[in-house]
Amino acid sequence: MASKPRSIFEEVSDVQKPVAAPGGIDAKGKGARGAIRVWLMGLFALVVVMITVGGLTRLTDSGLSITEWAPISGSVPPMNAAAWEAEFEAYKLIPEYIEQNAGMSMSEFKVIYYWEWGHRQLGRVIGLVWALGFFWFLLRRQIPVGWTGRLLLLGGLGGLQGAIGWWMVSSGLREGMLDVASYRLATHLGLAFVILGFIAWYVFLLGRREADLMQSRRNGEGRLVSLTSVLIGFAFVQILLGALVAGIDAGRAFPTWPLMGSGFFPPDPFLIEPMWRNFFEDAGLVQFIHRMSAYLLFAFAIFVWLRGRTSANGQTRFGFNAVLALMVLQMVIGIVTVLYSAPAHIAIVHQFTAVVLWVVILRARYLARYPIPQSIKGA
Structure with a gap:
């Protein structure tokens, strides 16, 4: 249908403007x-x-x-x-x-x-x-x-x-x-x-809708996202080290904590030749590295949590509280696993908790990057 001719004397304000359809960004x-x-x-x-x-x-x-x-x-x-x-x-x-x-x-x-x-x-x-x-x-x-x-x-x-x-x-x-x-x-x-x-x-x-994600990303907390990304990488390294422990049954080698046997270091950690094989095959050294990495990961998690609790968004703060709570639980289960020489029922709980912790850290990063809107009262 042809459009109606406009008079040259017609006011611009009289022209009907097209109305944007709501949710257009998600419509296509x-x-x-x-x-x-x-x-x-x-x-x-x-x-x-x-x-x-x-x-x-x-x-x-x-x-x-x-x-x-x-x-x-x-x-x-x-x-x-x-x-x-x-x-x-x-x-x-x-x-x-x-x-x-x-x-x-x-x-x-x-x-x-x-x-x-x-x-x-x-x-x-x-x-x-x-x-x-x-x-x-x-x-x-x-x-x-x-x-x-x-x-x-x-x-x-x-x-x-x-x-x-x-x-x-x-x-x-x-x-x-x-x-x-x-x-x-x-x-x-x-x-x-x-x-x-x-x-x-x-x-x-x-x-969430794509439009909501785009909007919430503008309010994302970039520094917190970066810190959580590092935490994810750190946790992934710890998971790999845990697999090395499981691969050679190193969790059963030294059923003592906080010392390994009678000392801080395991005895004779470099007897296997060539030396690099000890990092994969010596039970004492592999367990020691897993322990030390766990302490560092826990310390860094506390640092990230301290930053996360300053967020103005309540759900974001809750997400980082959950990370710290799961980190504490995982540390306790890890110690118990060592003290009881890694029996199957405790060791599998330790692995399952690692899965939960992994997802909780990802969730915290998601909330930092795409904070869920809240009311002023909620803030």
């Missing part, structure tokens, strides 16, 4: 943010369970019970006596059985086999849940603008994690190895925490 390509968030929360829960089961697999010495990587055929456990015998015979050829578990019965083998099979099966389930969700939203064109690459990244990291898992297991099948290489275990666990961190961050972001 907002996608199914709520549904994707629920899907990611399901993935998050599965990854947490995966980390816990992985820890128990390590603590029960079950990780080397399956001696091949069969992504498709391995999804089905042995279904008859002959198949079980074949799996058991393959296990009998590796050093762990020969030097540590010789004489193990078939029923005992089935226990450790099912732990490892369950761990791998859970990985397959996570991959399937990611693939079904991603392609469902992709084909229905419900992924918000800018989010396709982020969601695809999760799938890529998951595939990489499967490959690293086998890279880790294969190290324990070699001659002279009774367990997997500790640095490979640390790589495997570290990537699991990276995946969990990405999922958690995406869940936080999808919990």
